[in-house]
Structures are given as structure tokens and as C-alpha cells.
Amino acid sequence: MPLTKSWIAAANDPTGPFPLNNLPYGVFSTEELPPRPGVAIGDMILDMEEAEAAGLIALTDDPLFDVPYWNELMEEGPAVWAALRERLTALLKDGAAEREKVEPLLVPMADAELHMPFMVCEYTDFYAGRHHATNVGTIFRGAENALPPNWLHIPIGYNGRASTVVVSGTDIVRPLGQTKAPDADAPSFGPCRRLDIELELGAIVGTGSDMGQPITLDQADAMIFGYVLLNDWSARDIQAWEYQPLGPFQAKAFATSISPWIVTKAALEPFRAPAPAREKPLLPYLQDTGPMFYDIELQVDMAPAEGEAKTIARTNARELYYSAAQQLTHHALCGCEMNPGDLLGSGTISGPEKDQRGSLLELTWSGKEPLHLSDGTARSFIEDGDTLTLKGWSQGDGYRVGFGDCAGTILPAPSFPK
CATH class of the missing domain: 2.30.30.230 (Fumarylacetoacetase, N-terminal domain)
Known part of the structure; x- marks a missing residue:
């Protein structure tokens, strides 16, 4: 077109x-x-x-x-x-x-x-990027146990906090929490030291479903109103201590940033892309009925407080393993009621190459391979004053469909009330 x-x-x-x-x-x-x-x-x-x-x-x-x-x-x-x-x-x-x-x-x-372009009713974050899931699993469990046994069969997700979804440009306060060093006998309290981003695509549910009523993949696709860029800020050290057995809690609840413009599904129609090759067949309710992924170029820029922004990652939304429609279908399968304004985060979108990784956890391999910014300083994770910006667009014939920036600057952690 x-x-x-x-x-x-x-x-x-x-x-x-x-x-x-x-x-x-x-x-x-x-x-x-x-x-x-x-x-x-x-x-x-x-x-x-x-x-x-x-x-x-x-x-x-x-x-x-x-x-x-x-x-x-x-x-x-x-x-x-x-x-x-x-x-x-x-x-x-x-x-x-x-x-x-x-x-x-x-x-x-x-x-x-x-x-904020819409009122967020509920927020659910998924884990639908295979390269990201493989990288993170390799870091923490080794390559032989990188993917959980269920990962190739269902879109894994967790319920997040709608109350702290904020629009691009909102400053993000470094969270406080409990952490535990591997060699420590007991946890300690203080500011997060391993603050990270997650480069994601957010799908916005436009029309809802009834409690107790599952939906088909095509129905789910029709329910989606549009998309935003989404940064699910992550406190990796807090997460490492708290996530077993129920998953992320405070490590994800402190902030999620979205881009300010809702790019409608209609605008993205020319950029639909086919599903990736399936290593294992999906159950019938999740099987692809057509191209429900999108060709969206994605980029992460990082700028220190005193310095120019540097692009640290580039990837594409085609790298997702589960589409937003599959995420929504699986979400409603148990009878969970979906409502207008529900927000579904895709999970971190990473590609197969090192410079295509959508989080600092992956880019620096858990801090072991720091990256260097424009001012010459090194980063394993985000420091106070750093600004992270997500960018995204689909390239057409003589035009671009852009999302607008999704940016946030990190402020120091607050003092705990006395």
C-alpha cells in the first residue's frame, strides 16, 4: 500500500x-x-x-x-x-x-x-519472545534447561499492576525492596541495584468477553483495538529473590511505561507477518489461522544524564513466538473476563543476535559484559539519571507508521519513611 x-x-x-x-x-x-x-x-x-x-x-x-x-x-x-x-x-x-x-x-x-491515551482496566504481561526466554533461562538455569517445559505449548503470563502504567516521559523512581546476595545468610533491604528495561509491544483490548466464556483466535484478533510500545521496567535483583514460587511481584509492579499514541490494528494491516516455525504443534485453540504477527522495527536508545543517546539494541516484533491474539485467547480460555482497556504486554522482544536483545540483562549477560555509552561510561544495568527510549515503526511504500517514543528517566530511590 x-x-x-x-x-x-x-x-x-x-x-x-x-x-x-x-x-x-x-x-x-x-x-x-x-x-x-x-x-x-x-x-x-x-x-x-x-x-x-x-x-x-x-x-x-x-x-x-x-x-x-x-x-x-x-x-x-x-x-x-x-x-x-x-x-x-x-x-x-x-x-x-x-x-x-x-x-x-x-x-x-x-x-x-x-x-495516557486510555484508561487501563487490567494489565497482564506475557513472556512470548523465544530468544529472550532462551537467553534468560540460559543465564539462570543453563542452556540445557533454558525453556520451561510448558513454554512451547502456552503463552506464559502474569497479572501486573494497572495502577502504575504511565505514559512516555514520566520519570521512574528507582524501587526499594528486599534482595539477597548468593553468599548471604539473610536478605537485605535497599534500592534496586540491577534495574532493567524490557522492550515490548502492548496490545489494547477494545471489546470484552464474558466471564466463563472462552474466545477463538479470530475473535481475539477482532477484539484488539491497537498497539503501543511498552517498557516493563524490571528490578532484576528484587525479582531473583521474590519470584519463587509465584513469579514477579514488586520487581515489576513499580512502573510500566507506554508510548503516547495508540497505533490502530487497521493501520498495521499492511504489515502483518506469518507465525514462526513451530517446534512443537500447538493445541487446536492456539493454532495460527493466518498472519497475526507484525513487521515492526524496534529500537532501544540509552542516554546518561550528561551525554548523547546511543542505540543499544535493534530488533523486530516478528521475533515473537506468540501473537497478541494467541495471548488474549489463552488469557480468556479459563473463563477470565476480558474488558475494554485491558493491556497485554508481549514480553521482551529479542532477536537471535547480541545487538538484538531487548533487555540489559541479556545485552550485558547479567552484568558480565558491560556496554559503553556515548560519554565513555560503562553500564551493566541502569543508573540514576539514565534515560531509556524505545522506538518503533513499520516501513511502508514511501511512508512510515510510527508509534512515538516511549521514554523514561530514572530518579534516585526514595528514603524509607521513619
């Missing part, structure tokens, strides 16, 4: 993230405007609250965009999602008849502050 041209010049930049082919959804504010839904187009944001109030957008009898989140639209389902995309394309394409009505509703992106 080639570039669809817009009357907004910046939207036709072949290297820009927000062409008319994208139309991602976010929430923005300015000095004059309180937070409200907006659509990114080139270097501008279309004010959806004002567009609806002006009658340019009329999808339902009741307003959808008078609240600072996209959940109201999500709940309407795929037919309304498609109608909105069609209407936005008509308003913003080159030669649009209603251009004069739309122009006053555009806000320069440079003047806007971005907020």
Missing part, C-alpha cells in the same frame, strides 16, 4: 511517523485546552472533542470524545472503529472538501503535552 497523501504537508514526509496511513490516537492538552482526545497527523494533532462538537465527526447519538481517553470509542466495536478511520481519512486527505472547517481544529504537536 503506497502513501495516502494529506493536505497537511508534514504528513507526506516519507520518514515522519504520522502519515495519513497511520492516524494514531492519543490524549493531549495545551496551556489553553484541558486533556482531550486527539489524532496525530504530520506535525499536528486534530482536536477530536472540537471536531465532534462541530459536527465533523458523528458516529453515535451520544458524544464519544468529551472525555480524556479513548475507551468510549473502544467499547463501540470494530464497525465504529472502521467508520471513524474512514471519516478521518476523508477529512484529512489531499483535496478534502471540508479542509477549511478542519484547519482551525488542528493543534501544533510542539505546543501539546501528551497524556
Whole structure:
């Protein structure tokens, strides 16, 4: 599919993230405007609250965009999602008849502050990247026991904390917790010393399912509204002490960052990719029914407090072993009710090469092989003042579908209350 041209010049930049082919959804504010839904187009944001109030957008009898989140639209389902995309394309394409009505509703992106694009109902994080799972298993259990016995049969996941999912640009406070050195007799208390990232893709559930009712893979795919970049910050030393037998807890609960723009499933349709080769056949309910993965280029940049950013990893979302639809299907299999606004993290996305690893745990092989930043300093894990930025895009014919950055800067741990 080639570039669809817009009357907004910046939207036709072949290297820009927000062409008319994208139309991602976010929430923005300015000095004059309180937070409200907006659509990114080139270097501008279309004010959806004002567009609806002006009658340019009329999808339902009741307003959808008078609240600072996209959940109201999500709940309407795929037919309304498609109608909105069609209407936005008509308003913003080159030669649009209603251009004069739309122009006053555009806000320069440079003047806007971005907020959480949706209300997170529940958050579940998966472990669906085979290269990551193999690397981590090798580090902790040896190559012969790298993958758990169930890994090639089910998407492994755990329930996370929706309350600490934050938008890109939010500072992240280094967590406190219990850790235990291998040669220590007892645990100690203090700031995390092995702070890490996880390069992930987040799938947003748009329509829900009923408690007690499983869903098929195709139903799950239809339920997904869109995707964001996701960084599931991880306290590796806290995790190592706490995770047996029930898995991560405080090591993951302190923060999860997402990119500010929801890239819709419709925008990613041209970039669908086939499933990887299956070493073991999946049970029928998980068997692939078509290409449900995506060709999304991914990148991790790391910058010290006083220094330039350096790219430390590049990979692709095609490296996942389980798709978001498979994760969602398995999640609901037991009868778990899924709700609009549920967020599913893919798990760390790593490739087969060293520079394709999506976490510092892998990149430095648990600290044994430090990497060097632009200022010449070495890192095994993240230090205070460091900024980590995830980037992602799908490359089309003369255009890119971009996600916007997912960034966070680490602040020192707090003092424990006395």
C-alpha cells in the first residue's frame, strides 16, 4: 500500500511517523485546552472533542470524545472503529472538501503535552519472545534447561499492576525492596541495584468477553483495538529473590511505561507477518489461522544524564513466538473476563543476535559484559539519571507508521519513611 497523501504537508514526509496511513490516537492538552482526545497527523494533532462538537465527526447519538481517553470509542466495536478511520481519512486527505472547517481544529504537536491515551482496566504481561526466554533461562538455569517445559505449548503470563502504567516521559523512581546476595545468610533491604528495561509491544483490548466464556483466535484478533510500545521496567535483583514460587511481584509492579499514541490494528494491516516455525504443534485453540504477527522495527536508545543517546539494541516484533491474539485467547480460555482497556504486554522482544536483545540483562549477560555509552561510561544495568527510549515503526511504500517514543528517566530511590 503506497502513501495516502494529506493536505497537511508534514504528513507526506516519507520518514515522519504520522502519515495519513497511520492516524494514531492519543490524549493531549495545551496551556489553553484541558486533556482531550486527539489524532496525530504530520506535525499536528486534530482536536477530536472540537471536531465532534462541530459536527465533523458523528458516529453515535451520544458524544464519544468529551472525555480524556479513548475507551468510549473502544467499547463501540470494530464497525465504529472502521467508520471513524474512514471519516478521518476523508477529512484529512489531499483535496478534502471540508479542509477549511478542519484547519482551525488542528493543534501544533510542539505546543501539546501528551497524556495516557486510555484508561487501563487490567494489565497482564506475557513472556512470548523465544530468544529472550532462551537467553534468560540460559543465564539462570543453563542452556540445557533454558525453556520451561510448558513454554512451547502456552503463552506464559502474569497479572501486573494497572495502577502504575504511565505514559512516555514520566520519570521512574528507582524501587526499594528486599534482595539477597548468593553468599548471604539473610536478605537485605535497599534500592534496586540491577534495574532493567524490557522492550515490548502492548496490545489494547477494545471489546470484552464474558466471564466463563472462552474466545477463538479470530475473535481475539477482532477484539484488539491497537498497539503501543511498552517498557516493563524490571528490578532484576528484587525479582531473583521474590519470584519463587509465584513469579514477579514488586520487581515489576513499580512502573510500566507506554508510548503516547495508540497505533490502530487497521493501520498495521499492511504489515502483518506469518507465525514462526513451530517446534512443537500447538493445541487446536492456539493454532495460527493466518498472519497475526507484525513487521515492526524496534529500537532501544540509552542516554546518561550528561551525554548523547546511543542505540543499544535493534530488533523486530516478528521475533515473537506468540501473537497478541494467541495471548488474549489463552488469557480468556479459563473463563477470565476480558474488558475494554485491558493491556497485554508481549514480553521482551529479542532477536537471535547480541545487538538484538531487548533487555540489559541479556545485552550485558547479567552484568558480565558491560556496554559503553556515548560519554565513555560503562553500564551493566541502569543508573540514576539514565534515560531509556524505545522506538518503533513499520516501513511502508514511501511512508512510515510510527508509534512515538516511549521514554523514561530514572530518579534516585526514595528514603524509607521513619
